Amino acid sequence: xxxxxxxxxxxxxxxxxxxxxxxxxxxxxxxxxxxxxxxxxxxxxxxxxxxxxxxxxxxxxxxxxxxxxxxxxxxxxxxxxxxxxxxxxxxxxxxxxxxxxxxxxxxxxxxxxxxxxxxxxxxxxxxxxxxxxxxxxxxxxxxxxxxxxxxxxxxxxxxxxxxxxxxxxxxxxxxxxxxxxxxxxxxxxxxxxxxxxxxxxxxxxxxxxxxxxxxxxxxxxxxxxxxxxxxxxxxxxxxxxxxxxxxxxxxxxxxxxxxxxxxxxxxxxxxxxxxxxxxxxxxxxxxxxxxxxxxxxxxxxxxxxxxxxxxxxxxxxxxxxxxxxxxxxxxxxxxxxxxxxxxxxxxxxxxxxxxxxxxxxxxxxxxxxxxxxxxxxxxxxxxxxxxxxxxxxxxxxxxxxxxxxxxxxxxxxxxxxxxxxxxxxxxxxxxxxxxxxxxxxxxxxxxxxxxxxxxxxxxxxxxxxxxxxxxxxxxxxxxxxxxxxxxxxxxxxxxxxxxxxxxxxxxxxxxxxxxxxxxxxxxxxxxxxxxxxxxxxxxxxxxxxxxxxxxxxxxxxxx
Amino acid sequence: xxxxxxxxxxxxxxxxxxxxxxxxxxxxxxxxxxxxxxxxxxxxxxxxxxxxxxxxxxxxxxxxxxxxxxxxxxxxxxxxxxxxxxxxxxxxxxxxxxxxxxxxxxxxxxxxxxxxxxxxxxxxxxxxxxxxxxxxxxxxxxxxxxxxxxxxxxxxxxxxxxxxxxxxx
Numbered sequence: 001x002x003x004x005x006x007x008x009x010x011x012x013x014x015x016x017x018x019x020x021x022x023x024x025x026x027x028x029x030x031x032x033x034x035x036x037x038x039x040x041x042x043x044x045x046x047x048x049x050x051x052x053x054x055x056x057x058x059x060x061x062x063x064x065x066x067x068x069x070x071x072x073x074x075x076x077x078x079x080x081x082x083x084x085x086x087x088x089x090x091x092x093x094x095x096x097x098x099x100x101x102x103x104x105x106x107x108x109x110x111x112x113x114x115x116x117x118x119x120x121x122x123x124x125x126x127x128x129x130x131x132x133x134x135x136x137x138x139x140x141x142x143x144x145x146x147x148x149x150x151x152x153x154x155x156x157x158x159x160x161x162x163x164x165x166x167x168x169x170x171x172x173x174x175x176x177x178x179x180x181x182x183x184x185x186x187x188x189x190x191x192x193x194x195x196x197x198x199x200x201x202x203x204x205x206x207x208x209x210x211x212x213x214x215x216x217x218x219x220x221x222x223x224x225x226x227x228x229x230x231x232x233x234x235x236x237x238x239x240x241x242x243x244x245x246x247x248x249x250x251x252x253x254x255x256x257x258x259x260x261x262x263x264x265x266x267x268x269x270x271x272x273x274x275x276x277x278x279x280x281x282x283x284x285x286x287x288x289x290x291x292x293x294x295x296x297x298x299x300x301x302x303x304x305x306x307x308x309x310x311x312x313x314x315x316x317x318x319x320x321x322x323x324x325x326x327x328x329x330x331x332x333x334x335x336x337x338x339x340x341x342x343x344x345x346x347x348x349x350x351x352x353x354x355x356x357x358x359x360x361x362x363x364x365x366x367x368x369x370x371x372x373x374x375x376x377x378x379x380x381x382x383x384x385x386x387x388x389x390x391x392x393x394x395x396x397x398x399x400x401x402x403x404x405x406x407x408x409x410x411x412x413x414x415x416x417x418x419x420x421x422x423x424x425x426x427x428x429x430x431x432x433x434x435x436x437x438x439x440x441x442x443x444x445x446x447x448x449x450x451x452x453x454x455x456x457x458x459x460x461x462x463x464x465x466x467x468x469x470x471x472x473x474x475x476x477x478x479x480x481x482x483x484x485x486x487x488x489x490x491x492x493x494x495x496x497x498x499x500x501x502x503x504x505x506x507x508x509x510x511x512x513x514x515x516x517x518x519x520x521x522x523x524x525x526x527x528x529x530x531x532x533x534x535x536x537x538x539x540x541x542x543x544x545x546x547x548x549x550x551x552x553x554x555x556x557x558x559x
Numbered sequence: 560x561x562x563x564x565x566x567x568x569x570x571x572x573x574x575x576x577x578x579x580x581x582x583x584x585x586x587x588x589x590x591x592x593x594x595x596x597x598x599x600x601x602x603x604x605x606x607x608x609x610x611x612x613x614x615x616x617x618x619x620x621x622x623x624x625x626x627x628x629x630x631x632x633x634x635x636x637x638x639x640x641x642x643x644x645x646x647x648x649x650x651x652x653x654x655x656x657x658x659x660x661x662x663x664x665x666x667x668x669x670x671x672x673x674x675x676x677x678x679x680x681x682x683x684x685x686x687x688x689x690x691x692x693x694x695x696x697x698x699x700x701x702x703x704x705x706x707x708x709x710x711x712x713x714x715x716x717x718x719x720x721x722x723x724x725x726x727x728x
Contacts, residue, residue: 013720017708024705028675036698044645045675127645157710157720163682164654164713167647233711233719244651245620279659284717291721 006139006301006375007068008153010118017160018115021122025049026108033105048128048166050121051107054427058102061124062114064380066134066152066176067095071367071376076117078363084110089363091347091356093420093471094173095133095380096124100427122160127168129159129240133175135183136381139299140342140389142334143180145196146203150296151232152176154287158233165240169247170255172240173212185382185498187211187219188474190257191239195229203229209239209269210261213468217504218258221266223273229292231277233285238277242269303375307339307392317397324400326453327411332396341393345386345403346410348418351444353407354436355421356384365406373399382471383420385413415452416460416525417443420471424464424481425488431464433481433488438462438517445518446525455525458538461496474498476538477524478505479517490517494524494550495542508551520554527553562696563667564688566681571703573696576689580617580638580669596638596669603627617669620648628660637662639685641670650683657684657714674699678706684714 010018025045032042046052050061062077069077077097081089084106085099092098102110114120123130132155134148135141155174159165165172177184178195186192192208205227211220227235243257261269318325333342345366348355358366370378370388373395379387386408391399403409412418419442422428424435439462446452461475465482472478478493490512493505512520527550532541542550563576578594584601596615599622605613616631617638618624624631631637637656639649649668656662667687668680677688677699690699712719 011724013708013710013724017706017710020706020708027705041644041673041675127647154721160710161706162711162713163679163709164650165647166679167645167650167676241651241654245648249646249648284712284722285719288721291724294721294724 006299006303006377007070008065008149008295008298014157015115015118018118018120018122021049021120021161022108022111022115025111029104029108044126044167046107047126048123049107049111050124051102051104052125053429054100055425055429056427057100058104058107059098059100059427060102060107060110060121061092061096061098062119062121063124063131064096064119065156066132066138066149067136067380067382068138068149069378069380070117071370071378073117073119074363074367074370074378076113076119078360078367080110080113081360081363087361088357088359090354090423091358091380091384091386093382093384093422093469094124094131095136095382096131097380098423100423125171127170127172128166129162129168129172129174132156132159133173133184133189133382135177135179136344136379136385136387137179137183137333137342137389138379139301140335140337140340141179141183142336144178144336145180146178147296147299148176148178148184148195149299150292151193151195151229153295153298154232154291155236158236158285165244168240168244169249170252170257172243172257174236182499182502185471185474185502187502188213188217188471188498189220191236192220193232198226205229205232205235207235207239209273210258210266212256212258213471213473214256215253215466216256216258217468217473218262219502219504220258221261221269223266223270230287231281232287234280234283235273235277237285238273238280241276242272246272301375301390304337304340304390305392307337307394311393314393314396323411324397326449327400327409328396330411330415330453331409331413335390337390339393341391341396343388343391343396343399344381344413345388345408346412346418347385347408348412348443349407349410350417350447351440354423355419355439358386362406362408365402366408369399369402383418385418411449412452414457414459416446416455416458416477416521417452419443419460419462420475421462422464422469424462424470428464428469430467431481432466432483433464433490434514435462435464435470435479435481438479438481438490438514441514441518442521445522455529456535456537458525458528459496459498460521471498472496473504474502475505476542477521482511484511488514490514492520492524492554494547495539497539506547508547509555523554524550561689561692564677564690564696564700565665566686571677571681571688571700573700578615578636580689596636596667599624599627602630617667618652620646620652624652625655625660628656631656632660632662634664636665636667636687638667638669638689641668641672641676644671644673644676646671650679653680653683653685654714658717674702677702682709682713682715 052059175189176193194206207224208220374390425431462479463470463472480491496505615636
């Protein structure tokens with residue numbers, strides 16, 4: 001079937017490739033179950049199909065290419081959640097979805113169900129090129145320069161089952177963005193690409209390499225600018241070949257490309273890539289206008305109605321209902337088309353729900369709203385929220401009422417309780433500490449929306465271990481779970497930021513016990529409230545006063 | 560006598576093979592040199608008549624083989640070692656030998672060569688596969704048949720799918 005929405009539609013090639021992958025994996029699972037494959041041999045095969053072994057069960061991570069879903073696809077995710085899992089799924093910081101309670105023998109059936117709506121789990125883990133990400137407002141953002149989705153799709157196809165790069169030293173993440181404000185965290189990726197038009201009006205790429213979080217967080221370095229878009233694939237191939245050959249393989253904590261770029265220096269790394277690229281440039285991988293247009297056509301939305309004068313009604317509704325007004329201010333974004341808006345449904349209503357978790361019933365509802373009010377399309381943000389990208393402003397109030405009934409209208413986008421969190425030690429076998437109970441305790445302490453609203457933009461990111469799936473380094477406040485002699489402790493960083501002014505947070509001092517965390521965050525926030533110049537966002541205050549005042553306030557009051 | 564998979568006219572076949580891999584060179588002179596696949600690290604130390612006797616060499620992913628490519632091109636066979644199947648450097652080595660240096664002779668994958676890697680290896684230019692001895696080579700050969708679609712160009716077919724899609728419209 002064809003998914004609805006304005007998104008890439010599989011042709012016979014795409015469909016056949018995914019079907020062949022399902023058949024191959026069915027065979028691999030059968031060989032594992034019969035004992036023909038050892039667990040060691042099966043491991044990279046299942047990882048490249050998105051299957052992780054967690055504490056209690058297998059977890060399946062399904063790819064949501066650059067965060068775009070159709071209503072039909074979201075309904076299929078709901079179906080999977082209630083048929084094969086415990087009725088919910090978890091949206092990730094890679095714009096994907098994870099199901100936490102999967103039986104190995106059912107995994108091939110799930111992949112077959114996914115294939116029926118043009119979805120798969122290919123390369124959602126393992127040491128290969130992962131899901132290509134971009135920002136959640138691609139195609140609708142008012143500050144967009146160019147739609148990044150066509151090139152993201154072209155990269156997705158190029159990287160899918162790429163024979164040379166299936167066994168890289170480590171995982172490899174690529175992000176692509178093309179708007180004034182970077183909402184795709186481009187510089188924390190192994191390769192980050194900004195697309196823009198140069199002075200001559202040509203579509204060109206600015207390429208960064210060597211970013212990443214984990215044990216050694218590093219922002220990427222620019223290695224190329226003004227690269228004509230036609231060279232996207234050959235240039236990325238050159239980067240990957242240099243990395244595949246020379247990236248370290250002796251220590252998994254030193255195997256990401258960031259370590260290679262740092263060891264060589266960004267200039268020397270760029271020179272290596274250039275030398276490799278000289279052999280590939282203008283070869284058959286050079287993109288054609290025809291292919292770009294073939295792919296770009298899928299993303300052209302021409303269903304917009306000519307609308308205007310809607311704002312008066314909206315303003316009246318906002319004046320009548322303070323809660324609605326607050327939701328519009330926080331969770332509704334300007335759209336490039338007059339009369340439309342992009343809505344973010346928060347998956348973080350408070351302590352009872354882990355960030356990013358959405359139930360099957362909620363998925364069904366969201367799919368229905370996307371059809372009733374939009375063009376049957378949904379986006380997933382790397383902040384783990386769900387976006388309805390094309391909502392008529394005159395429908396906002398209706399949508400808000402229904403979203404509120406389903407627990408999806410918390411007006412906390414960008415506020416402290418819009419936390420990013422990995423699943424942590426409750427599920428993940430890599431974790432040193434649990435993330436979700438700490439997130440819940442903090443959400444409980446900060447349940448006064450008026451107070452949060454006054455605090456303004458403040459990101460709080462929690463990772464249960466150094467692998468940093470919760471992007472803690474990029475949070476204005478970051479929390480990292482660490483293991484000390486078998487006990488769970490939490491280290492706090494301050495001053496991290498994503499976007500155009502990306503920064504890595506600094507550790508404020510010794511770590512804390514879980515039960516201390518709400519109090520610690522409270523003292524950080526109190527320090528901010530005291531030092532803040534009126535209206536200043538948290539990150540600006542930190543930039544102005546440094547981390548010292550926060551440090552002294554947090555530690556002097558610690559018993 | 561052992562068995563390997565070889566592409567014959569592009570079709571994978573299980574065939575008997577008389578070559579043997581010398582993993583480490585000790586003081587003893589290599590006998591039956593015409594059947595031996597010698598380590599690159601040893602090959603690069605040989606000169607004159609001794610070098611001329613070598614028919615086949617295997618490259619480790621750690622070897623800096625590129626300066627010696629002109630000499631390698633005179634061999635009958637080049638093998639690339641996979642010390643462990645997770646080590647993917649051999650795919651790039653094979654790609655370079657075929658696409659950059661024009662190696663047309665047999666290119667054999669040796670070492671931790673397993674069924675589920677064979678198709679990727681073929682795409683990168685290998686045409687012979689010494690499947691790990693404890694695995695059933697007749698099972699392994701089945702893995703070549705899984706895919707009929709590939710998006711990106713590689714050694715086996717440098718033309719990416721998008722160029723063919725373009726032709727159709």
